[in-house]
Amino acid sequence: xxxxxxxxxxxxxxxxxxxxxxxxxxxxxxxxxxxxxxxxxxxxxxxxxxxxxxxxxxxxxxxxxxxxxxxxxxx
Ligand SMILES: [Zn+2]
Numbered sequence: 001x002x003x004x005x006x007x008x009x010x011x012x013x014x015x016x017x018x019x020x021x022x023x024x025x026x027x028x029x030x031x032x033x034x035x036x037x038x039x040x041x042x043x044x045x046x047x048x049x050x051x052x053x054x055x056x057x058x059x060x061x062x063x064x065x066x067x068x069x070x071x072x073x074x075x
Contacts, residue, residue, distance in 0.1 A: 001028055004045050008032025 001010040010028040015036065017025055027038040037045070 001042075003030035003033060003035050004037075004042075004049065005035050006030065006033045010035075010037075 001012075002008070003010050008030045009032065010030050012026065013029050014024055014026050015038075017023060025038050027036055028042070029036050
């Protein structure tokens with residue numbers, strides 16, 4: 001697994017959650033930056049990043065369409 005923050009290698013570990021009712025949880029720790037994520041956080045971040053990618057793609061398509069229109073009007 002790759003860290004979404006720094007693209008570093010992540011290792012699966014068991015963490016103790018003193019504040020939670022479960023007591024412990026499995027997650028990943030980045031060996032480069034120390035980021036800790038559990039499966040739920042990771043799934044949420046993946047959805048957010050894929051949504052951002054789709055929004056950027058739509059925005060770039062709209063921008064490209066507009067620039068083509070500008071070229072046609074000025075020609
Ligand atoms: Zn990292």
